Amino acid sequence: MKVGIVGLGHMGSALVKGMVKQDELNDLQVIALSSNAKKADELGISGMSDKATFAGQDFDILMLTVPAKVTVSVLQGLVEAGLSKKTVVLSAAAGVASDDLAAVASGNTVFTFIPNIPVAVNAGTIALAQSAQASDEEKQSVHALLAALGDVVEVKPDQIGIAGVVGGCSPAFIDVLMDAMEDAAVSKGMDRTVAFDIIASVVRGTASLAQQSDLSFSDLKGQITSPGGTTIKGVLALEENGFRHAVHQAILSANK
Numbered sequence: 001m002k003v004g005i006v007g008l009g010h011m012g013s014a015l016v017k018g019m020v021k022q023d024e025l026n027d028l029q030v031i032a033l034s035s036n037a038k039k040a041d042e043l044g045i046s047g048m049s050d051k052a053t054f055a056g057q058d059f060d061i062l063m064l065t066v067p068a069k070v071t072v073s074v075l076q077g078l079v080e081a082g083l084s085k086k087t088v089v090l091s092a093a094a095g096v097a098s099d100d101l102a103a104v105a106s107g108n109t110v111f112t113f114i115p116n117i118p119v120a121v122n123a124g125t126i127a128l129a130q131s132a133q134a135s136d137e138e139k140q141s142v143h144a145l146l147a148a149l150g151d152v153v154e155v156k157p158d159q160i161g162i163a164g165v166v167g168g169c170s171p172a173f174i175d176v177l178m179d180a181m182e183d184a185a186v187s188k189g190m191d192r193t194v195a196f197d198i199i200a201s202v203v204r205g206t207a208s209l210a211q212q213s214d215l216s217f218s219d220l221k222g223q224i225t226s227p228g229g230t231t232i233k234g235v236l237a238l239e240e241n242g243f244r245h246a247v248h249q250a251i252l253s254a255n256k
């Protein structure tokens with residue numbers, strides 16, 4: 001599979017890291033359109049700085065990981081530079097509708113997807129908008145590529161926005177939570193590196209348990225809150241300080 005990528009920033013680099021380390025994708029060739037040859041080299045892929053040469057590569061899949069506001073014009077430029085109509089376009093741009101992309105690449109099948117940064121370690125969550133125009137073969141090759149990077153969750157096109165927030169933005173919200181927990185532990189005299197190890201392990205273990213059990217998040221919480229114990233005091237402190245409301249506002253604000 002030949003994959004082109006435009007935008008080697010945080011998201012693009014994370015996708016490349018996940019792709020190059022995944023053994024299942026060992027016949028994969030990734031080429032970036034980038035004026036920064038060193039960056040592509042560091043990531044273990046080829047880089048090309050000339051747009052026409054890049055566009056002429058007959059990619060199976062083209063990933064767009066440039067800032068959302070330039071994504072349509074970047075795609076338009078590649079189409080004008082000779083992008084093959086057989087290339088399936090995958091746009092990661094949050095808030096950019098696939099219709100707007102399809103309007104400048106009418107001959108190509110276009111998918112919108114929202115990955116998240118954990119794709120760098122093949123533990124991503126990837127929301128993929130269903131595409132009515134895609135053939136079964138195109139759906140399969142997109143799915144095979146993304147499934148190597150993490151869990152793929154197909155959503156209706158009108159749900160990609162909220163799926164992108166809950167999946168794409170929320171690692172940052174969880175980072176804020178973990179950072180705050182670490183500060184509190186440090187205030188009680190714990191070494192920051194010890195607190196980091198405990199908290200990262202707790203988040204991983206809590207998520208694994210939730211995925212492997214049939215219980216709701218609320219029921220899982222119920223297993224930890226011993227009657228009259230310490231955890232329920234902490235849970236009530238979260239509620240009294242508006243934690244749940246703050247989380248709702250974070251999700252809803254990011255979805256605007």
Ligand SMILES: NC(=O)C1=CN([C@@H]2O[C@H](COP(=O)(O)OP(=O)(O)OC[C@H]3O[C@@H](n4cnc5c(N)ncnc54)[C@H](O)[C@@H]3O)[C@@H](O)[C@H]2O)C=CC1
Nearest residue numbers: 007008009010011012065066067068092093094115117168
């Ligand atoms: N960072 C994240 O966790 C996620 C980001 N995304 C999407 O990925 C895209 C990129 O986001 P980030 O990586 O966070 O941003 P970033 O700012 O880290 O990276 C953007 C990259 O695009 C390049 N670029 C800018 N304009 C360009 C142009 N006209 N032509 C070619 N390259 C250009 C920049 O040099 C940079 O390398 C956005 O559309 C965003 O919505 C989606 C899901 C998660």
Ligand SMILES: O=C(O)[C@@H]1CCC=N1
Nearest residue numbers: 094114164165168169
């Ligand atoms: O902050 C952003 O706009 C991107 C989209 C999802 C995560 N990061």
